[in-house]
Amino acid sequence: MKYLSTRKNSPALTFSEALQQGLAPDGGLYVPEFFPTLPADLVNPKQFSLLSLADLASLVLRPFLANDTLQSQLKEICASAFDFPAPLRFLDQKTAVLELFHGPTAAFKDFGARFLAECVLKNQAAATSSVSPSGKKGKTVLVATSGDTGGAVAGAFFEKQDIEVIVLYPEGRISERQEKQIAGWGGNIRAFAVRGNFDDCQRMAKEAFANLEWCKQRQFISANSISIGRLLPQACYFARASLEFQATTKQKPGIVVPTGNLGNAVAALWAKRLGFPIGQVILATNANHSIADFFATGTWQPNATISTLANAMDVGNPSNMERLRSLYPQMEDLKRDSATFSITDAEISAVIRKQFETSNDVYCPHTAVAFAALDKLRQAKHQQGEHWILAATAHPAKFESIVEPLIGKTIDVPPALASLLARPLQNTVIEASLKALKEATQHYGS
Ligand SMILES: *Cc1c(COP(=O)(O)O)cnc(C)c1O
Numbered sequence: 001m002k003y004l005s006t007r008k009n010s011p012a013l014t015f016s017e018a019l020q021q022g023l024a025p026d027g028g029l030y031v032p033e034f035f036p037t038l039p040a041d042l043v044n045p046k047q048f049s050l051l052s053l054a055d056l057a058s059l060v061l062r063p064f065l066a067n068d069t070l071q072s073q074l075k076e077i078c079a080s081a082f083d084f085p086a087p088l089r090f091l092d093q094k095t096a097v098l099e100l101f102h103g104p105t106a107a108f109k110d111f112g113a114r115f116l117a118e119c120v121l122k123n124q125a126a127a128t129s130s131v132s133p134s135g136k137k138g139k140t141v142l143v144a145t146s147g148d149t150g151g152a153v154a155g156a157f158f159e160k161q162d163i164e165v166i167v168l169y170p171e172g173r174i175s176e177r178q179e180k181q182i183a184g185w186g187g188n189i190r191a192f193a194v195r196g197n198f199d200d201c202q203r204m205a206k207e208a209f210a211n212l213e214w215c216k217q218r219q220f221i222s223a224n225s226i227s228i229g230r231l232l233p234q235a236c237y238f239a240r241a242s243l244e245f246q247a248t249t250k251q252k253p254g255i256v257v258p259t260g261n262l263g264n265a266v267a268a269l270w271a272k273r274l275g276f277p278i279g280q281v282i283l284a285t286n287a288n289h290s291i292a293d294f295f296a297t298g299t300w301q302p303n304a305t306i307s308t309l310a311n312a313m314d315v316g317n318p319s320n321m322e323r324l325r326s327l328y329p330q331m332e333d334l335k336r337d338s339a340t341f342s343i344t345d346a347e348i349s350a351v352i353r354k355q356f357e358t359s360n361d362v363y364c365p366h367t368a369v370a371f372a373a374l375d376k377l378r379q380a381k382h383q384q385g386e387h388w389i390l391a392a393t394a395h396p397a398k399f400e401s402i403v404e405p406l407i408g409k410t411i412d413v414p415p416a417l418a419s420l421l422a423r424p425l426q427n428t429v430i431e432a433s434l435k436a437l438k439e440a441t442q443h444y445g446s
Helices: 015-021 053-065 071-081 109-126 148-157 176-183 198-210 212-218 228-249 263-273 290-297 321-327 331-337 345-359 365-379 396-407 415-421 434-441
Strands: 003-005 030-032 088-092 095-099 139-144 163-170 189-195 220-222 254-258 281-285 338-342 388-392 427-431
Touching: 003 015, 015 109, 015 228, 030 321, 053 071, 053 228, 071 109, 088 228, 095 228, 109 139, 109 148, 109 163, 109 228, 139 148, 139 198, 148 163, 148 176, 148 189, 163 176, 163 198, 163 434, 176 189, 176 396, 176 415, 176 427, 189 198, 189 434, 198 212, 198 220, 198 434, 212 220, 228 254, 228 263, 228 388, 254 263, 254 365, 263 281, 263 321, 281 290, 281 365, 290 338, 331 338, 338 365, 345 365, 345 396, 365 388, 365 396, 427 434
Parallel strands: 095 388, 139 163, 139 220, 163 189, 189 427, 254 281, 254 388, 281 338
Antiparallel strands: 003 030, 088 095
16 A cells, blocks of 8 residues: 555655655645455444454554555554543434543544554664664654644653654643643653744744754654544544444444544545445534635635634644545535534534533533534435434543533543643743754753
């Protein structure tokens, strides 16, 4: 299996090469050159017995790692990465919530970040010499974050040997709990609070990757959300959930995905393309309406980002749009398999209140976007099919400052999150420049 750039102007790479490369040299994103045909008893089992996520993932991903050095270790990689559950909780015969927030940082990004981490570590261990010209052992993972990604990546690499993680986040612009999930680890996780905004952080990361000398010296590797190593594993929990839903209800479910950069939604569409029993995939966005405009007009036009209550989805220019368009070159095919709804903050708040009042369930603002989209979908006459899985992308305790006032109650914090919140912050504040980052990281890892 090779990976091609969505812009078609870069050499084809193996999985591990694409993972190391991050963004393709032509500025595109890596996608598999084809979608393999999986064994029929995997995608359409006659006798259903539910595999664990780790076991299913290693079967689904096997052909995607064909000819790659990591293929022989895939089973171990999946077992280490997916050592926490992704339960499907039925609300009624037609609706189920896929809870993706039982990992170390209580959001779905743990799945992708942990899979990526296992791949990077295995590749590093296999490298004959991982000693860089500076004498430094191992790679440095560099990631800029507006909130959730940094925590998931930090957690995935925490205490791993010969790996250092540099997380750049905007000082004073993320929640206290988000900051703890980035800067509460210590050890090999270096957290930098940048005096600037998220765009400054992203610019610094880009400059670091463009600085070839420094890159070579530190052996930088990117862990941002465009990495193929984060996207592929996400298809697996959708695959598994669709099989479980079908086995339970004898119906094929659609999936409603809270969407920002389109990583999770593209993963769901990849699972569908692989033949798993999935109907439509609904792209549920907050007030950022670039995707809704695209569906309405057929023309792609990114917009400036709008701040909303579902802040992990505050994206005006979704990076995985290129992957969506490469999967669906024809608009009519996209509209057959997908639809989109843009949800306001008022609708998010209303859903959180209503779900608590009617069923005592508490959802995070992102998951609430999916609920609001499903309400609209079921009201719309043109709906296809009635059976739906809602992806619950984060635990509500991560967004307590928004959710608690709405429900008038304190939310219990899951144990993994609680132990992280109890740790002191270990961060360094720096100016928003590459020079400042270089100086601040000089003494690391020799
Ligand atoms: C990142 C994130 C999203 C958006 O996922 P994309 O893959 O960027 O579309 C949704 N919900 C939560 C809680 C997130 O952290």
